[in-house]
Each structure stands twice: as structure tokens, then as C-alpha cells.
Amino acid sequence: KNEVEQSPQNLTAQEGEFITINCSYSVGISALHWLQQHPGGGIVSLFMLSSGKKKHGRLIATINIQEKHSSLHITASHPRDSAVYICAVREGSDKLIFGTGTRLQVFP
Amino acid sequence: AAGVIQSPRHLIKEKRETATLKCYPIPRHDTVYWYQQGPGQDPQFLISFYEKMQSDKGSIPDRFSAQQFSDYHSELNMSSLELGDSALYFCASSLRWGQGTDTQYFGPGTRLTVL
Numbered sequence: 001k002n003e004v005e006q007s008p009q010n011l012t013a014q015e016g017e018f019i020t021i022n023c024s025y026s027v028g029i030s031a032l033h034w035l036q037q038h039p040g041g042g043i044v045s046l047f048m049l050s051s052g053k054k055k056h057g058r059l060i061a062t063i064n065i066q067e068k069h070s071s072l073h074i075t076a077s078h079p080r081d082s083a084v085y086i087c088a089v090r091e092g093s094d095k096l097i098f099g100t101g102t103r104l105q106v107f108p
Numbered sequence: 109a110a111g112v113i114q115s116p117r118h119l120i121k122e123k124r125e126t127a128t129l130k131c132y133p134i135p136r137h138d139t140v141y142w143y144q145q146g147p148g149q150d151p152q153f154l155i156s157f158y159e160k161m162q163s164d165k166g167s168i169p170d171r172f173s174a175q176q177f178s179d180y181h182s183e184l185n186m187s188s189l190e191l192g193d194s195a196l197y198f199c200a201s202s203l204r205w206g207q208g209t210d211t212q213y214f215g216p217g218t219r220l221t222v223l
Contacts, residue, residue: 033212041196043151043214086150095141095153095164096212 003027004099006087011104019074021102023087026068033084033096034061034072043086046072075107110135112215118157120221121189129184129218139163140182141212143176143198151198157182162184189222196220 004025011020023032033044047054049070056059058077063070074081085092087099113132121127133140142154144167153166157176168174171189174181186193196219200212 035214040216041145041219042216043198045211045213048211088151095145095156095166096151097153098143098150100150 002100003087003091003097004087004089006085006099006102008102009100013077013104013106015078015106015108016061017077017106019077019081019104019106021072021073021085021087021104023070023099024068025070025087025089025097025099027089027091027097029068029089029091031090032063032070033088034064034070035088037084037086037103039083046085074104077104079106079108112199112213114197114199114215116216116218117216118219118221120223122223123189123191123220125189126185127189127219127220129186129197131180131182131197131199131201131215133180133199134213137201137203137213138180139202140176140180141200141202142168142182142184143200145196145198145217146192147195149195152159154184175219186220191222194220194222 006023031050036044049063058075060073082105084101086101088096115130129166139158141156145151147202154168156164160176172183198217198218199215
């Protein structure tokens with residue numbers, strides 16, 4: 001069983017839809033990252049969370065430490081949001097443990 | 109703002125050759141991480157450095173070595189390359205090792221293809 005699991009693995013949406021990606025982890029963590037990886041391969045850090053909720057533009061990330069669960073929400077989705085979204089946790093040391101990723105496609 | 113720079117962006121090598129990947133962290137960042145992402149795989153942590161010293165080690169083969177230099181750039185040296193080494197190699201940098209509050213900023217990656 002992976003230490004970090006995401007759902008769904010694949011997600012298709014119409015432009016404008018509200019999207020939720022979930023991440024569950026089984027280890028104690030000091031922080032959780034949400035990352036975005038585009039088809040070219042580059043990784044962009046979207047959020048780093050250790051508690052509560054963060055918002056940046058149309059993106060919202062929440063974390064529940066007790067339940068070991070985090071969600072990434074995208075409001076008013078757009079085709080340019082199409083990418084792989086990766087949840088990664090920091091356990092103790094600084095290295096990140098990556099989830100399996102959620103491939104999102106948003107159609108016009 | 110300056111980002112993490114990796115070079116080369118693409119590299120093609122033959123089996124049993126050697127390769128050197130370079131990473132230049134964001135200015136003033138003191139910690140560098142290396143990750144390997146195989147085709148269709150999650151990124152896997154290889155190794156990290158803080159203030160030029162190895163700080164953590166993951167699933168890095170013995171054929172690979174890395175170091176961080178006085179200017180904080182890092183190099184990943186890969187010898188006796190195998191087909192399975194074909195992957196996207198990411199470098200990330202951060203400031204203030206170990207406090208758990210620093211964000212890792214990722215470079216664009218080096219795509220290594222071993223033929």
C-alpha cells in the first residue's frame with residue numbers, strides 16, 4: 001500500500017466545473033505539498049500546507065491532520081488547468097514522498 | 109524571480125556510458141534535492157544536500173553519486189548507465205533545512221534517455 005494515495009487517478013471535466021482531488025496519507029508528516037506537472041514534465045509547487053486551508057486564485061487546498069487527508073479544489077475549471085496534480089508529503093526529514101498523481105483533463 | 113536551473117534539459121547516452129546532471133538552486137537556497145521520475149511513475153527521492161553535506165539518502169543506486177559545491181550548485185553523476193535509468197531527473201531547492209516550513213522549488217528537469 002502506498003504511503004500517499006490520491007483519488008481519482010484520472011478526471012475529466014467540462015470547462016467551468018468545480019473539481020476536487022483527494023489525497024490520503026498513512027504517515028506522520030510535517031507538511032503536505034500540492035504540485036502541478038504539465039505534459040512537458042516541469043513541476044510547479046502550488047501549495048504547502050501544515051494545517052487548515054490556503055487559497056490562491058481559483059485553487060483551494062485544505063488539510064485535516066487528524067484524518068490524514070487533504071483536498072485540492074479548482075473552481076471554474078479551465079482547459080489550461082489540464083495537468084497532473086501530485087500530492088507529496090514531507091515525513092520527518094525534508095525529502096518528499098509523492099502520491100500517484102491525478103491526471104486532469106478539462107474540455108472546452 | 110530566478111528559478112532552479114538544470115542542465116542539460118535533454119541528454120541521450122548509450123548503455124554503460126556516464127552522465128553528469130547539474131542543478132543550480134535559487135540564489136541563497138542552501139538545500140538541494142534530487143528526484144527521479146521514470147516513465148509513468150511517481151517521482152522518487154534520490155538524495156539531498158544541505159550546506160554541501162549529504163543530508164538524506166533515498167533509493168539512489170550505488171552507480172550514482174552526487175555532491176553540492178561551495179556555490180551550492182549540485183551535480184548528479186551517473187555511471188554504467190542502464191536502460192532503466194531513462195527518466196526525468198528533477199532537482200529542487202529550498203532554504204533552511206530541517207524546519208519543515210520551507211517550500212521546495214523544482215527545476216524543469218533533465219530528461220535522460222539511455223539507448
